[in-house]
Amino acid sequence: MKQQLEQIRTTAIAEIAAADTSLEEIRIKYLGKKGALTAILRGMGSLTPEERPVIGAVANEVRNDIESALEKRGAELKKLSLARSLVEEKLDVTYDAIAPNAGHIHPITRALERMTEIFIDMGFSIVEGPEVETVGNNFDALNAPADHPSRDFQDTFYITESTLLRTQTSPVQIRAMRGMTPPIRIISPGRVYRSDVADASHSPMFHQLEGLVIDKGITMGDLKGILSKFAKTMFGPETKTRFRPHNFPFTEPSAEVDVSCFVCGGKGCRLCKNEGWMEILGAGMVHPEVLRAGGIDPDVYTGFAFGMGVERVAMVMSGIDDLRLMFENDARFLKQF
Numbered sequence: 001m002k003q004q005l006e007q008i009r010t011t012a013i014a015e016i017a018a019a020d021t022s023l024e025e026i027r028i029k030y031l032g033k034k035g036a037l038t039a040i041l042r043g044m045g046s047l048t049p050e051e052r053p054v055i056g057a058v059a060n061e062v063r064n065d066i067e068s069a070l071e072k073r074g075a076e077l078k079k080l081s082l083a084r085s086l087v088e089e090k091l092d093v094t095y096d097a098i099a100p101n102a103g104h105i106h107p108i109t110r111a112l113e114r115m116t117e118i119f120i121d122m123g124f125s126i127v128e129g130p131e132v133e134t135v136g137n138n139f140d141a142l143n144a145p146a147d148h149p150s151r152d153f154q155d156t157f158y159i160t161e162s163t164l165l166r167t168q169t170s171p172v173q174i175r176a177m178r179g180m181t182p183p184i185r186i187i188s189p190g191r192v193y194r195s196d197v198a199d200a201s202h203s204p205m206f207h208q209l210e211g212l213v214i215d216k217g218i219t220m221g222d223l224k225g226i227l228s229k230f231a232k233t234m235f236g237p238e239t240k241t242r243f244r245p246h247n248f249p250f251t252e253p254s255a256e257v258d259v260s261c262f263v264c265g266g267k268g269c270r271l272c273k274n275e276g277w278m279e280i281l282g283a284g285m286v287h288p289e290v291l292r293a294g295g296i297d298p299d300v301y302t303g304f305a306f307g308m309g310v311e312r313v314a315m316v317m318s319g320i321d322d323l324r325l326m327f328e329n330d331a332r333f334l335k336q337f
């Protein structure tokens with residue numbers, strides 16, 4: 001029996017020393033309820049009273065030896081696994097990070113949002129209209145004579161004889177006047193369509209932002225004040241505005257409005273094509289016929305309207321000289337903004 005115990009000690013300690021994962025199986029195999037050592041201790045009943053304490057002492061010694069071997073190997077294995085994970089899970093904190101490929105706002109949307117914000121801060125509210133309009137709202141109510149060149153099939157996308165893709169955001173003025181009572185102070189941003197071939201400065205679809213103010217006693221001075229405030233906020237506090245007489249069917253008097261170049265301050269540069277000025281919008285006092293078409297009495301109320309191309313402003317602000325770049329959606333181009 002003593003020999004058996006010695007045998008158990010030798011094989012157990014050898015197995016423990018060679019173990020490289022869990023020691024629990026080995027512990028159960030030798031020290032568990034059905035383990036080899038336990039089996040021998042159970043057989044001690046057959047020993048003589050003299051033999052019993054001797055064998056008992058050896059058995060205890062073997063148990064202690066196996067337990068301390070388990071403990072020692074357990075500690076070693078723990079260290080080994082820590083060392084292994086330190087090597088395997090090592091992070092190189094100097095490794096170049098992969099830049100996240102986040103999307104961002106398109107230059108047109110950004111310009112439109114900025115423009116809208118400025119007018120909202122001045123007390124304007126947003127009114128939108130449909131892109132499929134009646135010929136009546138798009139031309140007739142806006143005082144465009146029957147032979148006005150903009151009505152031509154060559155310039156306008158007609159859907160039927162009486163409906164079309166709106167060529168301007170101005171029909172929203174008519175809708176607003178018919179649906180609201182003065183004072184009216186609205187802007188109307190949106191898409192417009194013209195039958196143009198795409199080139200550096202034309203696109204069959206583009207964006208406009210329209211403004212309309214109607215109240216008693218509104219004058220050209222109010223128009224100049226609002227637009228110069230807009231220009232200073234949009235392009236910088238040094239920005240000057242210049243009104244040049246023009247002719248639109250829906251306003252009288254009418255003006256084209258330039259702003260001083262915010263890059264060169266008016267001296268002339270590449271952006272302003274050495275003009276020192278950039279044309280950004282058209283404006284004027286709402287024509288009495290247009291007020292009447294909108295159901296507003298021109299003897300009581302006056303108003304002004306203005307309209308500007310959003311792409312034009314976005315191009316000026318981003319220094320882009322070809323409109324097509326805005327619509328090609330080439331990620332290499334868009335990533336620059």
Ligand SMILES: [Zn+2]
Pocket residue numbers: 261262263264265266267268269270271272273274276277
């Ligand atoms: Zn300039």
